[in-house]
Amino acid sequence: MSLLSDRQRQDLHKSMLDYLYANNYMSAFSAFQADAGTQYTPDPKAKYTGLLEKKWTSVIRLQKKIMDLENRNAALQEELSTAPAKRASQSDWVPRAPAAHVLMGHRSPITRVAFHPLYSVLASASEDATVKIWDWETGEFERTLKGHTKAVNDVDFDHKGHLLVTCSSDLFIKIWDSQNEWKNTKTFPGHEHSVSSVRFMPGDQYIISASRDRTIRVFDVSSTHQVRTISGHSEWVRYIEPSSDGKLAASCSKDQTVKIWDPLTGELKVDLRGHENDVEVVVFAPVVAYAAIRELAGLPNTERSKRHGLYVASGARDKTIKLWDTQTGQLLRNLPGHDNWVRALAFHPSGKYLLSSADDKTIRVWELSTGRCIKTVEAHNHFVSTLAWGRQTASSGGGSGDAKANGATADSSAEPEKLVNVVASGSVDQTIKIWLP
Numbered sequence: 001m002s003l004l005s006d007r008q009r010q011d012l013h014k015s016m017l018d019y020l021y022a023n024n025y026m027s028a029f030s031a032f033q034a035d036a037g038t039q040y041t042p043d044p045k046a047k048y049t050g051l052l053e054k055k056w057t058s059v060i061r062l063q064k065k066i067m068d069l070e071n072r073n074a075a076l077q078e079e080l081s082t083a084p085a086k087r088a089s090q091s092d093w094v095p096r097a098p099a100a101h102v103l104m105g106h107r108s109p110i111t112r113v114a115f116h117p118l119y120s121v122l123a124s125a126s127e128d129a130t131v132k133i134w135d136w137e138t139g140e141f142e143r144t145l146k147g148h149t150k151a152v153n154d155v156d157f158d159h160k161g162h163l164l165v166t167c168s169s170d171l172f173i174k175i176w177d178s179q180n181e182w183k184n185t186k187t188f189p190g191h192e193h194s195v196s197s198v199r200f201m202p203g204d205q206y207i208i209s210a211s212r213d214r215t216i217r218v219f220d221v222s223s224t225h226q227v228r229t230i231s232g233h234s235e236w237v238r239y240i241e242p243s244s245d246g247k248l249a250a251s252c253s254k255d256q257t258v259k260i261w262d263p264l265t266g267e268l269k270v271d272l273r274g275h276e277n278d279v280e281v282v283v284f285a286p287v288v289a290y291a292a293i294r295e296l297a298g299l300p301n302t303e304r305s306k307r308h309g310l311y312v313a314s315g316a317r318d319k320t321i322k323l324w325d326t327q328t329g330q331l332l333r334n335l336p337g338h339d340n341w342v343r344a345l346a347f348h349p350s351g352k353y354l355l356s357s358a359d360d361k362t363i364r365v366w367e368l369s370t371g372r373c374i375k376t377v378e379a380h381n382h383f384v385s386t387l388a389w390g391r392q393t394a395s396s397g398g399g400s401g402d403a404k405a406n407g408a409t410a411d412s413s414a415e416p417e418k419l420v421n422v423v424a425s426g427s428v429d430q431t432i433k434i435w436l437p
Contacts, residue, residue: 013038015052022050091350094365095377095423095435101139103432105132109383110426112154115390116161116178122390122424123164124432125152131166133182136390136422136434147174147184154197158204163221165207167195173209173219188219190226197239201263202246208263210237216251218263230266232259236278243284243309248326250312252279258314260326270329277317281345285311285323288351292368293323297332313354315342321356321366335366337373344387349421357384357425377435380427390422 004012013032017040020029033040043049108127115122120137131145131152150169157164164176173188173195193212200207206227207219216230216237235254242249242263249263258272258279285293293311294301311332315321321335321342340359347354353374354366361384365375423435 010038011048011051014040014046014048015055018042018046018048018050019052091421092348092352093421093437094348094353094355094375095363095379096375097377097379099379099433100436101136101434103132103134103136103139103141103434104430105141105144106130106430106432108151109428109430110385110432111152112386113388113424113426113432114155114157114164115388115422115424116157117159118161121161121178122432122434123155123157124426125155125166126430127151129168129170131155131164131176134432136424139434143182145176145182145184147176148172150194153195154199156199158200159202160204163200163204165198165200167198167209169194171195173198173207175221186221186224188224188226190217190219191215193236196237197241199240199242201242202244208240208242208249210240210251212236214253216240216249216261216263228263228266230261230263232261232268233257238279239281241283241312244286245308248284248309250282250284250309250326252282252314252316254278256316258282258312258324260309260312270326272312272314272322272324272326272329272331274322274331274334275314275316275318275320277341279314279316280341280343282312282314283345283347284309285313286347286349286351288349289347289354289368290351292352293332295369296323296371297325299325299332313345313347315345315356315358317341319358321345321354333371335371335373337364337366338362340383343383343385344425346387346389346423349389349391355387355389355423357387359383361427363387363423363425379425379433380429380431382427382429384425384427386426388424390424391420 013036017033021042106126106128110124110126112125120135122134122136124132129148129150133142148168148170152166152168154167162179167173171191174184175186176182177185191211191213195209195211198207198209207221209217214233217226218228219226233253233255237251237253240251249261252258256275260269262269309326312324312326313321319338323332325332338358338360342356342358344357354368357363361380363377363379364373367374421437424432426432
């Protein structure tokens with residue numbers, strides 16, 4: 001018994017006859033017309049013209065969509081079955097597609113993103129010479145900060161979120177006051193070439209910067225005076241990162257090295273060599289990650305493991321991530337897997353994972369205790385140049401980002417009620433993506 005109605009069967013027959021006629025299968029056309037008992041006069045304007053091909057290609061497209069959905073469903077099922085505890089725990093959350101928000105507005109590649117420490121405010125820096133302020137929770141644009149005349153290469157909040165520091169290829173470092181309409185209140189000259197990276201030191205009394213002039217410099221925030229110049233790299237210094245207690249600073253360079261310094265004296269503590277191309281990023285591991293790193297490296301659990309700045313991770317144009325012991329200079333583990341330059345690194349708040357982004361357009365999640373890449377997120381349409389992890393108070397959301405940053409809707413001294421994990425990534429595709437649980 002046919003599954004088609006009489007009307008559907010007639011439409012099918014006429015579509016088949018039109019196909020046979022259009023392709024000059026005249027014998028088959030005549031035979032089928034006789035066998036089917038269907039009379040059909042070809043007409044270029046008839047609805048049957050080309051209908052069979054259209055239906056066929058539609059079926060192919062639907063089959064592909066079904067296969068893609070089945071593959072996606074299988075991947076999700078596997079993820080749920082192999083890591084049920086991870087998926088159930090907010091503390092173990094890692095990014096997965098799709099992104100919650102795509103922030104668009106910059107006119108050139110994104111160079112860096114930074115989360116406000118208290119409120120749902122995100123700052124993004126770009127080669128278009130601007131910084132933009134966003135509410136990451138709603139995906140809304142707040143304002144543009146203009147003052148630099150060339151690419152803005154880095155951006156960082158102080159620990160209260162009152163001040164924002166930026167650095168640029170125009171040789172200047174600037175500070176912006178979030179409590180005073182984001183006005184540019186201080187400008188720091190001193191570097192002799194593009195300023196690549198800048199960070200507030202713990203305590204926020206000083207900022208530390210790195211430059212293409214091959215130096216690292218320390219500035220007093222209140223007076224804007226330069227208090228120290230640290231030299232030692234033989235090439236462009238790409239990135240600078242202070243330890244959480246401020247007693248160490250890690251830098252990386254086009255000279256293919258990572259160096260650990262005492263920022264108070266400028267003394268070089270250790271020189272880490274092993275990368276085979278420019279080193280783009282270096283970050284200190286938080287204390288909470290030490291146990292997993294020791295397990296990975298087969299190191300004993302010693303009392304010194306509670307000190308800050310014991311381990312760093314570095315990413316380079318040789319497509320690898322390396323984990324180092326800053327006390328001994330030992331390379332603990334090499335993490336290969338990216339297919340292009342590694343641009344950004346961020347340790348997971350739980351200490352179990354390391355997140356990385358690269359010019360292969362992906363974000364990858366590495367399990368620190370085993371060194372395995374457990375997840376790859378196809379994040380952007382172009383190089384993923386920056387990555388940042390934020391942990392914000394759930395009650396901080398809603399309302400204007402400007403109002404929040406101005407202290408109008410929250411008490412900065414209040415204890416967080418509930419922490420929400422959030423990741424932001426920025427790309428050469430000129431977009432910022434917000435990844436939420």
